Amino acid sequence: MKTLELPPTYDPSTIERAIYQRWMDAGVFTADNESDRDPYVIVIPPPNVTDVLHMGHGLNNTLQDVLIRFERMRGREALWLPGTDHAGIATQNVVERMIAREGQTRHDVGRDAFVKRVWSHVESKGSIILDQLKAIGASCDWSRTRFTLDEEYSRAVIKVFVTLYNEDLLYRGHRVIHWCPRCSTSLSDEEAEFHDRTAQLYHIRYRLCDEPKRHVVVATTQPETMFGDVCLMFHPEDERFSDLKGRSVLIPLSDLEIPIGTSDHVEQDFGTGMLKVTPAHDANDFDIANESPLDLDRPVVIDEHAKMTDIDRVPVSLRGLDRDEARKQTVELLEKAGLLERVEPYEHRVRKCYRCNTMVEPFLSDQWFVKMKPLAAPALAAYRQGDIRFVPERWGKVYENWLEDIRDWNISRQLWWGHRIPAWYCTSESCGKTIVAESAPDRCECGAALRQDEDVLDTWFSSWLWPFATLGWPNKTPDVRHFYPNHSMVTGPDIIFFWVARMIMSGFHFMGEKPFSTVYLNGMVRDTQNRKMSKSLGNGIDPLHVVERYGADALRYTVVAGSAAGADVNLDPDDLDTSFAVGRNFANKLWNIGRFILTNLEKPVTPITAIDAGQMELADRWILARTQRAVTETTKALDAFRFSETANTIYHFLWDEVADWYIEQVKPRLGQDGPSGEIARSVLVHVTETALKLLHPLMPFITEELWSHLPGDRTALLAITPWPVSQSTWINQEAERRFVTVQSLVGAVRSIRAEYHVPPHALMRAYVTPSSNDVRDALTSEMDTIRRLAKLEIVDLTGQEPEEAGGNAVLPNGSTVFVPLGDAIDVQKECNRLSAERDRLEAQLVKVNAKLSNDNFVGRAPADVVERERQKEKGWTEQRDALSGKLKSLGC
RNA sequence: GGGCGAAUAGCUCAGUUGGUUUAGAGCGCCUGCCUUACAAGCAGGAAGUCGGGGGUUCGAAUCCCUCUUCGCCCACCA
Numbered sequence: 001m002k003t004l005e006l007p008p009t010y011d012p013s014t015i016e017r018a019i020y021q022r023w024m025d026a027g028v029f030t031a032d033n034e035s036d037r038d039p040y041v042i043v044i045p046p047p048n049v050t051d052v053l054h055m056g057h058g059l060n061n062t063l064q065d066v067l068i069r070f071e072r073m074r075g076r077e078a079l080w081l082p083g084t085d086h087a088g089i090a091t092q093n094v095v096e097r098m099i100a101r102e103g104q105t106r107h108d109v110g111r112d113a114f115v116k117r118v119w120s121h122v123e124s125k126g127s128i129i130l131d132q133l134k135a136i137g138a139s140c141d142w143s144r145t146r147f148t149l150d151e152e153y154s155r156a157v158i159k160v161f162v163t164l165y166n167e168d169l170l171y172r173g174h175r176v177i178h179w180c181p182r183c184s185t186s187l188s189d190e191e192a193e194f195h196d197r198t199a200q201l202y203h204i205r206y207r208l209c210d211e212p213k214r215h216v217v218v219a220t221t222q223p224e225t226m227f228g229d230v231c232l233m234f235h236p237e238d239e240r241f242s243d244l245k246g247r248s249v250l251i252p253l254s255d256l257e258i259p260i261g262t263s264d265h266v267e268q269d270f271g272t273g274m275l276k277v278t279p280a281h282d283a284n285d286f287d288i289a290n291e292s293p294l295d296l297d298r299p300v301v302i303d304e305h306a307k308m309t310d311i312d313r314v315p316v317s318l319r320g321l322d323r324d325e326a327r328k329q330t331v332e333l334l335e336k337a338g339l340l341e342r343v344e345p346y347e348h349r350v351r352k353c354y355r356c357n358t359m360v361e362p363f364l365s366d367q368w369f370v371k372m373k374p375l376a377a378p379a380l381a382a383y384r385q386g387d388i389r390f391v392p393e394r395w396g397k398v399y400e401n402w403l404e405d406i407r408d409w410n411i412s413r414q415l416w417w418g419h420r421i422p423a424w425y426c427t428s429e430s431c432g433k434t435i436v437a438e439s440a441p442d443r444c445e446c447g448a449a450l451r452q453d454e455d456v457l458d459t460w461f462s463s464w465l466w467p468f469a470t471l472g473w474p475n476k477t478p479d480v481r482h483f484y485p486n487h488s489m490v491t492g493p494d495i496i497f498f499w500v501a502r503m504i505m506s507g508f509h510f511m512g513e514k515p516f517s518t519v520y521l522n523g524m525v526r527d528t529q530n531r532k533m534s535k536s537l538g539n540g541i542d543p544l545h546v547v548e549r550y551g552a553d554a555l556r557y558t559v560v561a562g563s564a565a566g567a568d569v570n571l572d573p574d575d576l577d578t579s580f581a582v583g584r585n586f587a588n589k590l591w592n593i594g595r596f597i598l599t600n601l602e603k604p605v606t607p608i609t610a611i612d613a614g615q616m617e618l619a620d621r622w623i624l625a626r627t628q629r630a631v632t633e634t635t636k637a638l639d640a641f642r643f644s645e646t647a648n649t650i651y652h653f654l655w656d657e658v659a660d661w662y663i664e665q666v667k668p669r670l671g672q673d674g675p676s677g678e679i680a681r682s683v684l685v686h687v688t689e690t691a692l693k694l695l696h697p698l699m700p701f702i703t704e705e706l707w708s709h710l711p712g713d714r715t716a717l718l719a720i721t722p723w724p725v726s727q728s729t730w731i732n733q734e735a736e737r738r739f740v741t742v743q744s745l746v747g748a749v750r751s752i753r754a755e756y757h758v759p760p761h762a763l764m765r766a767y768v769t770p771s772s773n774d775v776r777d778a779l780t781s782e783m784d785t786i787r788r789l790a791k792l793e794i795v796d797l798t799g800q801e802p803e804e805a806g807g808n809a810v811l812p813n814g815s816t817v818f819v820p821l822g823d824a825i826d827v828q829k830e831c832n833r834l835s836a837e838r839d840r841l842e843a844q845l846v847k848v849n850a851k852l853s854n855d856n857f858v859g860r861a862p863a864d865v866v867e868r869e870r871q872k873e874k875g876w877t878e879q880r881d882a883l884s885g886k887l888k889s890l891g892c
Numbered sequence: 893g894g895g896c897g898a899a900u901a902g903c904u905c906a907g908u909u910g911g912u913u914u915a916g917a918g919c920g921c922c923u924g925c926c927u928u929a930c931a932a933g934c935a936g937g938a939a940g941u942c943g944g945g946g947g948u949u950c951g952a953a954u955c956c957c958u959c960u961u962c963g964c965c966c967a968c969c970a
Contacts, residue, residue, distance in 0.1 A: 009930095194966085201970090220970060270969035277970095284968040348969085394896065398965070401895070405967090493965090528904090530963080561918085564906060567898095577932095582918060585932045596929035637908095644906070648917070663929080747936085753924095754936040760925055791927095844914060856950035865911050865951090872914090 010591035012551025016701045020134055023704075028072075028719045029139045031079035033482040040076035041486040042068055043467050044140065045499070046148065048087035049122045050094050053132045055525040055533055056492065058543040059559040059569055063522055063643060064490045065138050066560060069697040070638050072139070073723040079483055080139060081470050083146035084126050088459035089183055089191075089355045092417040095121050111416050118417050135544055137552045137700045139719070144479075146470040148462040149419070156469035157419045157462045158438050160510065165436040169371045170411075172423070172434065176283040177410050179363030180353035181306035185414040186367050188458060189407060190497050192351035192360045201346035202331065203272065205339040206232060206249035209257055216241075216249055216260070217341050219271030221348065223334065224326040227254050227313045228278045228301040231294055236262040238273050252339040253315050253330070263288050280364040298364060306361050323361070368412040368421060368455075376403045378508040379501065388504060391520045391641045392566045395493055402497050409502075411458045418456030425451050464502035467515035486516040493521040493566075520641050523568035525559075530570070539573045546580060553699035554583030560698055561647035586651060587702055590695075593659055594706040597688055600670040605711045606678055608686040615675050618742070618781050619665040620683045621735035626657050627687050628730045634694045635723070650695050658687060661743065665785050685711060690724045738778035742786060744811045745779065749790040752807035752819045755833070764819055766792050769799040771814035771878070808834075808886050810879045818886075831892035838883045841876050848873045 023029060031039070042064050047057055064080060072078035095118045096106055106114045126147065133140060146153060164170035178192035179185070202223045205215040216232060229251055234241040241260075248259045265288050266275045279289035279298040289296045303309050308326045310319040315333070318326050334340040351360045380403045382388045383396060390396035412421060424440060426433040428448035435441055435450065444450055462469075467486050471479040485507070491500060500519055507515030524532055527539040546555045558580045562569040571579040613621075630653040637645040662684070669680035689710065696703040696718050707718040749766055758764065770776040776797055779786065786795055806820040848869055851857050858866055 218970085222970085265968070267969045275970060282968085282970075284970075287968075349967095397896075401966070496965095562905080565908090567905085570904065578919075581932075585918095585930095588932050589930065592930035592933085594929085599929075640908075642908075645908085648906075652917085659929085660934085750935060751937085755923095757924075760927080760935090840914080847914090851950075854950055858950085860950055861911070868912060876914095 010551075010588055010702070012553065012587070012701065013548060015705050016135075016137070016547075016552055019701045019704050020137070022717065023139065023719055024142075026717055026720075028717060029080070029141050030143055031077055031141050031483070033478040035077040035482075037075060037077040039079065039483055039487075040068070040071040041079045041081070041483045042488050042490065043081045043470055043486055044083060045489075045491040045495070046083045046085035046146075046463060046466065047129050048090050049084045049126045049129065049147075050087050050091045052125070052128050053543055055541040055543055055546075055559075055571065057132075058136060058541075058546070058555060059525055059563060060490060060492065060522055061133060061136060061138050062556045062559055063520070063563070064488075065136075065556075065700075066638070066643065066646075066697040067488055067490070068139055069700060069719065070723070072719065073693065073696065073721060075722060078139075079141055079144070081144050081146065081483075082130065082133065082138070082140035082142065083466075083470060084129055084148070085463055086122065086147065086149040086418065086459060088413055088415055088418040088456065089185065090459075091118060091122065092415050093183065093355060095417075106416065114416055132544055135547050135552060136555060139700070144470070148459070148466075152472065153462070153465075153469050154419055155438075156465055156473055157457065158422045159474050160465060160506070161422055161457070161461075162436055162438050163510075164370060169374060171369055171371070172366060173369050173408075174364070174366050176280065176286040176362045176364050177367050178351060178360040179304065179365070180356065180358055180360050181304065182356050182358040183353060183415075184304055186363070186365065186410055186412060187353060187360060188410045188460075191354045193354050194349040195352050197348065197350050199346050199348055199350075201271065201344050202334075203341040203343070204252060204334060205341055206252060206276075208244075209248045209250060215339075216244065216274055217272045218274050218276045220276055221346060222281075222327065224308070224318070224323060224330045225278045225281045225301060226251060226276060226330070227256075227308075227315070227318075228280050228299045229258055229276045230279055230289060230296040230299070231258050231277045231292070232260045233263040233266050233275045233277055233288060233292075234260070234273055235266045235268045236264065238266075238268050240273060251313075252337065253333055254313055256313060259294055261292055261294050263292065281362050283362055286364070300364060302361060302363075304363065367410045368423075369408040369410055370461075372406040372409055372505070375505040375509055376406045376501075379403060379504040382504065382508065382514050387517065388514055389518050391518060395496060395519070395521045395566075398493070399496055399501055402501060409458075411461045412453075412455040413458055414454070415456050418459060419462060421453040421455050421457060423453040425453070427451050460498050460502060463499055464506045465510070467503055467507060468511050473510070484511060484515070485513050488518045488520060489516045490520045490522060492524065494524075496521070518641075521566050523563055523566050525569050525571060528570060528572045530568075533573070541571060541573050541576070541579075546576060549576065550580050550584040551587055551701065553702045554580050554587045556583070557586055557647060557699055558583035560643045561651070562644065564644035565642065586655070587699065589655060589659065590699070590702055590706070593654065593663070593688070594709065596663060597684060598709055600667075601681060601685070601711055603671065603673070603677065603681060605685050606682045608682050611679055611682050612675075616679055616683070617676065618735060618738055618778060619662060619785065620679055621732050622739035623657065623662040623687055624683060624730040625732040625736050626653065627690050628726055628728070629653075630694060631690065631724045632726050635726075638697070647698060650691065650698070654691050654695070658691060661739075662687065664789060668784075668788070692718060693721060693724050738774065739782075741775050741778045741811065741813060741815070742782045744813075745815075745817060746786055746790045748809035748811060748817045749792065749819060752809060752817075752821075753791075756807055756821050758821070761791070763791060763793040765794040765796065766790070767796045767799075767801045767818040767820075769801075769816045769818075769882075770797060771811075771816075775811075775813055775815050805890065810837075810882055812875075814875045814878045816882050831887065831890055834883055834887050834890070835892065838880055838887070841880045841883065845873065845876050845880065848876070 047053060068078050068080040099109060161170065178187040180187055199221045201219050201221055203217050203219050204223060205217055207215045218232060232249060244260045245262060248257050250257055265284065277285045277288055279286045279296065280300045281302060299311060299313055301309050301314050302323055306323045308314050308318050308321050318329060352358060353360055383400060390399065422436060422438060424435045426444035426446060426448050428446055431444055431446040431448055433444055441450060468480060468484050471477060471483055473480050489500065503515050507513065526532055531539060533540045543555060559569055561582060630649060633649045634646055637649060666680040666684055669676050671677065692703040692707050704718045708714050768779060770779060779797055783795055801818045802820055804820045806818050808816060808818045810816050852869055852873060
């Protein structure tokens with residue numbers, strides 16, 4: 001037996017570190033790929049190496065750890081695979097900002113030196129992230145930690161690129177993509193996020209060449225792109241313009257002649273119904289120009305720095321200007337020339353870079369794309385067949401809609417930090433061959449030298465392989481065989497498109513099987529104003545800070561209890577005491593329960609299995625039954641990903657039932673030598689053990705610590721102790737019912753004492769009229785408990801009440817309680833209370849009577865429902881009659 | 893333009909397929925207690941026409957319709 005002494009206050013900081021070390025020393029997090037046990041695998045959504053973790057990670061990783069610890073205790077071979085993401089643009093931006101402070105750009109530093117610089121930054125940040133995960137108790141298998149730019153992982157990424165290319169699912173295309181002028185890279189559709197914005201809609205006059213007095217008005221939000229116009233288009237059925245087809249107009253200011261054509265894509269109702277087509281600066285215009293029978297050029301008038309180009313089409317005074325300045329000056333010039341008809345405010349959406357919030361520019365360039373339609377098909381089918389399930393379900397629809405009209409994925413980025421694209425171009429102009437291969441060939445077949453593509457891959461093009469590349473794929477490793485597919489994926493709904501959907505696609509394509517079967521989408525952590533927590537808003541909460549102040553368990557409990565069914569969790573960054581009070585208080589309560597038990601277990605404890613159930617008291621049978629209910633409910637809730645329900649179930653079991661009732665009941669028994677004491681100690685230890693097991697996935701540190709102090713052999717860690725099974729033999733409805741009677745009697749007496757302000761230490765008498773023999777037996781067997789907890793000297797069960805004034809109450813089962821008050825009673829107050837009570841009962845009786853006299857109800861409702869209503873009616877009638885009697889006796 | 897979500901006590905939210913609920917919890921509030929595990933505690937208590945309106949049903953916070961207010965996602969009306 002270990003020490004029975006615990007420090008009076010719970011100090012998480014010292015305990016948590018030591019406990020984590022014990023888990024590591026015992027190797028309980030390390031998964032065995034040769035185990036006979038059923039695997040259970042979660043791969044971590046790899047945090048970006050750029051930043052330290054925030055509260056959102058705190059929530060996300062706590063939920064994963066809850067699942068992993070639960071399944072580990074259940075006997076599965078649990079693997080939680082940790083790692084980090086190189087986060088292409090985000091990380092490159094951070095390091096660029098660092099060297100900008102030194103007055104340099106990445107081009108000054110040079111590619112190799114810059115990448116080296118990023119690596120050293122990443123190595124320092126990456127270890128902080130892993131330490132943070134350990135601090136919140138994450139039971140990851142650290143021996144399998146991965147990074148998306150690891151050598152082995154990179155091989156998988158390159159292999160995937162080459163494979164898709166050879167399968168004709170990946171190609172180099174020339175088209176208009178989203179370009180971030182600040183990051184100077186292309187972006188995928190998902191990376192260019194929409195933002196609402198009020199802009200100006202400029203109505204511009206284009207003069208007709210063959211009829212100079214007449215002009216055509218075109219509405220646009222971007223007049224500066226007009227120099228890149230190649231034609232105007234109207235809808236073929238638009239009669240307003242039917243005479244214009246085949247004629248031509250002059251671009252204002254540059255006086256370049258462009259034709260007028262028709263296209264189905266033009267909306268007749270928008271603007272003037274006439275569209276300016278600027279193929280190099282609008283993806284739709286690019287398509288329209290491609291489809292058009294007209295022979296159209298694609299002039300570029302805005303460059304990669306969002307400045308006007310210096311081609312002939314652009315007026316000299318505008319060349320080299322930034323896009324905003326160019327717009328301003330273009331509008332002024334138009335106004336001067338009398339070519340601006342009007343300007344109106346216009347609500348629309350613009351796309352911004354998801355990393356730096358800069359407005360993206362449509363930009364015509366060569367990029368690599370993945371053909372997504374063929375990859376999406378099996379991913380869609382799997383969802384529709386129910387092979388992959390989303391929790392909460394609604395996110396499945398979001399996933400489905402996206403896959404249904406998925407578009408090709410631009411995967412090349414004009415960055416230096418990332419996986420270099422494995423494509424080489426022949427430097428001989430006459431040959432011009434492109435070679436895609438896993439390793440660099442020396443020369444082109446034609447003998448000329450080769451030049452590797454300068455670009456790197458989208459960071460998501462590596463993370464979409466995470467569920468299997470982390471296991472060693474493309475090698476057929478034991479890990480791949482044993483741990484694929486994974487089981488649950490726990491992440492945020494904001495990356496369903498970026499990551500979840502693409503993982504499912506790559507899983508089917510490269511592994512022939514889904515990567516995981518359940519996707520749990522946790523909510524966002526928000527502040528009191530419902531804003532996302534972010535660095536820029538300064539409303540973030542550092543998980544480490546919370547761990548230092550209140551402990552990891554308090555943090556974990558708080559976020560788990562607050563996250564019902566994927567709902568957002570609100571926390572106040574300015575008031576951590578309040579935000580984490582629930583977890584902190586519960587941890588403290590738990591600690592004190594532990595302290596009480598340990599200081600009261602000086603006598604030997606008999607195993608529960610050796611106890612004669614026939615000698616148990618009512619309270620023992622009751623708490624054992626409640627314990628079994630807690631086991632069943634907790635297991636059910638965890639199986640269904642109902643995290644907050646799990647938290648609530650254990651909380652109320654431990655606090656309301658174990659602490660407030662059972663411990664109070666057994667206090668006098670624990671030190672006794674006879675069977676009553678022996679049983680109390682035994683049951684208390686059993687109940688505590690079970691509660692600690694149930695709570696361990698949520699609050700691993702404090703439960704492990706308390707576990708180690710409990711009597712018995714504690715060499716085995718709680719983390720790998722088998723999950724409690726439901727023992728139906730302990731379920732005892734009779735005991736539960738009877739103990740409720742005891743609870744309600746004690747409660748009723750306490751209530752009467754409080755109402756009449758009876759001094760707390762004054763002993764009183766209670767006269768009870770039991771409504772049945774069952775109630776009488778229950779109260780008789782628990783007489784001592786009732787006397788002690790309700791501070792009574794006499795409990796009279798004869799049903800004979802003395803002729804004096806007193807307070808009374810009716811128990812839920814219809815029994816009545818009368819407590820004489822002597823001089824303390826306030827007759828008027830008591831009369832008011834009783835008549836209010838009777839009125840309430842009358843109202844309820846009216847309702848239930850109506851229900852029961854309704855043939856429809858009696859005939860059609862299930863028999864047990866009807867029976868319940870009858871019982872209600874009976875009980876309430878008795879209560880009402882009893883009250884009437886009381887009122888009369890008080891002379892009201 | 894489509895789609896989704898939210899609205900329940902002063903605050904933050906539970907309420908799983910309609911019926912073991914006279915709608916719950918935590919915080920806050922009121923009353924009384926430093927009862928030798930815990931004042932981060934104990935006991936008792938007040939507080940809600942479940943956003944408005946209509947419907948289905950024997951029965952609705954729960955299902956349907958509609959309106960109002962907020963939030964999110966998607967979409968080639970420039």
